[in-house]
Amino acid sequence: MTFEQFIFYLLATIATVAGLMMISVKNPVKAALWLVLAFISTAGIWIMAQAEFLGLVLILVYVGAVMVLFLFVVMMLDINMAILKEGFTKYLPLGAMAAIAIFALMYMVLGPEHFGLEVTGNPVIQPADYSNTVALAVPLYTQHAYAFVLAAVLLLLGIVAAIALTLRRRSTTEVLYQDIDKQNKTLAVDRFRMVKMEAVVEKDIVTKEEDDK
Amino acid sequence: MFDALQAFLSGFLFDWLAIVITLVLQAVSVVLPIMLVVAWLTYAERKVIGFMQVRMGPNRVGPLGLLQPIADALKLMTKEVIFPAQSNKYLFIIAPVLALAPAVAAWAVIPFSEGMLVSDINAGVLYVLAVSSIIVYGTIIAGWASNSKYAFLGALRGSAQKISYEIAMGFALVTVLMIAGSMNLTEIVNGQKGGFFHWYLLPLLPMFFVYFISGLAETNRTPFDVIEGEAEIVAGFHVDYSGMTFGVFMLAEYAMMILISFMTSIMFLGGWLSPFEGIPFLEPMFAWVPQLGWLAFKVSFLLFVFLWLRATFPRYRYDQLMRLGWKVLIPLTIVWVFVVGAMQYFSFGPWFN
Numbered sequence: 378m379t380f381e382q383f384i385f386y387l388l389a390t391i392a393t394v395a396g397l398m399m400i401s402v403k404n405p406v407k408a409a410l411w412l413v414l415a416f417i418s419t420a421g422i423w424i425m426a427q428a429e430f431l432g433l434v435l436i437l438v439y440v441g442a443v444m445v446l447f448l449f450v451v452m453m454l455d456i457n458m459a460i461l462k463e464g465f466t467k468y469l470p471l472g473a474m475a476a477i478a479i480f481a482l483m484y485m486v487l488g489p490e491h492f493g494l495e496v497t498g499n500p501v502i503q504p505a506d507y508s509n510t511v512a513l514a515v516p517l518y519t520q521h522a523y524a525f526v527l528a529a530v531l532l533l534l535g536i537v538a539a540i541a542l543t544l545r546r547r548s549t550t551e552v553l554y555q556d557i558d559k560q561n562k563t564l565a566v567d568r569f570r571m572v573k574m575e576a577v578v579e580k581d582i583v584t585k586e587e588d589d590k
Numbered sequence: 591m592f593d594a595l596q597a598f599l600s601g602f603l604f605d606w607l608a609i610v611i612t613l614v615l616q617a618v619s620v621v622l623p624i625m626l627v628v629a630w631l632t633y634a635e636r637k638v639i640g641f642m643q644v645r646m647g648p649n650r651v652g653p654l655g656l657l658q659p660i661a662d663a664l665k666l667m668t669k670e671v672i673f674p675a676q677s678n679k680y681l682f683i684i685a686p687v688l689a690l691a692p693a694v695a696a697w698a699v700i701p702f703s704e705g706m707l708v709s710d711i712n713a714g715v716l717y718v719l720a721v722s723s724i725i726v727y728g729t730i731i732a733g734w735a736s737n738s739k740y741a742f743l744g745a746l747r748g749s750a751q752k753i754s755y756e757i758a759m760g761f762a763l764v765t766v767l768m769i770a771g772s773m774n775l776t777e778i779v780n781g782q783k784g785g786f787f788h789w790y791l792l793p794l795l796p797m798f799f800v801y802f803i804s805g806l807a808e809t810n811r812t813p814f815d816v817i818e819g820e821a822e823i824v825a826g827f828h829v830d831y832s833g834m835t836f837g838v839f840m841l842a843e844y845a846m847m848i849l850i851s852f853m854t855s856i857m858f859l860g861g862w863l864s865p866f867e868g869i870p871f872l873e874p875m876f877a878w879v880p881q882l883g884w885l886a887f888k889v890s891f892l893l894f895v896f897l898w899l900r901a902t903f904p905r906y907r908y909d910q911l912m913r914l915g916w917k918v919l920i921p922l923t924i925v926w927v928f929v930v931g932a933m934q935y936f937s938f939g940p941w942f943n
Contacts, residue, residue: 380606441723
């Protein structure tokens with residue numbers, strides 16, 4: 378077993394175990410964390426397959442941003458696990474059948490018949506200065522430029538829609554808004570007012586006591 | 591040097607064992623100096639801030655207080671690690687590890703001088719970004735595993751801050767990649783050859799500040815240390831941590847500070863290159879300075895700025911912090927991406943040839 382094979386089997390084992398734990402563990406937060414581990418080990422396998430750009434972007438985008446937001450939501454929800462697990466045994470045969478069917482479909486499409494070594498040939502081992510990033514970028518910005526721009530516009534639309542849905546302005550009697558520009562432009566002069574007052578002289582203690590009497 | 595060692599070891603060991611031993615030795619030879627720098631950076635911080643506030647700083651342990659970091663480490667290690675009764679023990683232990691491990695792993699691609707690095711990968715910048723984006727899990731898991739609402743609120747606050755500033759940071763790096771035309775850190779430094787005016791500092795001056803400010807926010811340093819907030823909110827996600835588990839969070843913070851300083855020097859300040867290249871008298875005068883020396887000088891200056899800012903600025907309010915990240919820094923970086931595009935189109939200055 379070469380060192381590469383050792384690393385591959387290590388990462389593959391971690392990814393499989395993490396995937397199984399993700400769907401079997403009870404706590405949704407822990408499930409999300411197992412999914413993160415599955416992502417990281419998959420990224421490792423991609424990097425070993427000389428797709429370092431995809432592997433690193435998987436970590437950067439999915440692990441670093443998407444799963445964090447996911448965790449935010451899952452952590453703040455008060456999920457009653459007992460209700461979620463209800464009817465698990467009842468639906469187990471149906472679920473198992475669906476899983477087997479999907480696996481069979483995937484095997485037929487992605488199996489050795491179409492993607493075996495006899496069909497595709499041995500993977501090409503690229504030299505050290507081969508850049509996967511350039512190999513991805515060149516077709517993306519030339520051949521598929523329009524599709525790329527279209528996808529970008531779709532994402533922008535998503536952002537605008539999300540902001541438009543959540544943006545609301547309530548009356549100032551309900552909520553106090555801050556005018557940040559006004560706050561930034563404040564000068565010390567505006568906040569602080571010097572007042573000239575007459576000095577108030579207190580009576581000394583002896584006379585005070587006499588007054589009380 | 592390590593190739594020779596690996597060849598020597600594989601003479602009488604399994605190949606994979608020789609590779610593992612070499613890799614471990616390489617990792618130790620990078621991580622050990624970093625950890626020592628971290629230790630004495632805490633000392634430097636207390637001394638620098640002490641002098642700025644007309645105090646002495648630590649001066650009891652050893653000459654000039656130089657052994658203070660060792661005393662601190664011993665104190666942290668001998669303290670009891672308290673586990674909150676209702677906490678999740680495994681995640682409670684894993685969280686500080688997840689904070690420190692990426693801060694150390696990122697050093698695998700950082701070049702200390704020409705050819706002096708563990709791994710010269712051609713997506714180096716992306717690797718550093720990807721690995722340092724994992725750090726946020728240390729924060730978020732620590733807050734959740736403590737099973738306390740205060741720690742949890744602190745975790746939400748801290749991780750939201752980190753992922754917000756990561757965007758500005760990434761965009762600032764995009765402009766560097768546009769000029770350098772490469773994601774390899776060695777090539778980025780070599781693209782800045784030719785003295786001070788060839789550095790990426792001048793065409794990317796706003797991006798230099800954006801990157802450094804985002805770095806301050808990423809490492810939770812003043813003025814963005816709402817994660818600690820010792821005077822008003824008393825810490826955040828690590829409020830339930832004690833002893834060395836807390837110490838590991840601090841180690842991670844300081845290791846990230848050094849990493850950010852290294853990245854800033856490599857991206858904008860010409861890395862290990864001398865600022866006097868191409869200047870008649872000054873260049874031979876400073877020819878004796880080793881490459882590592884220049885890089886160390888630039889990094890120390892940036893680290894000093896970290897400490898200087900801490901002694902100078904009050905803390906940002908949380909909404910102001912978020913506004914700065916999303917409404918000021920991110921639009922600025924997007925505008926500068928277009929500016930760099932225009933500069934590239936018109937072959938502006940010595941940077942775009």
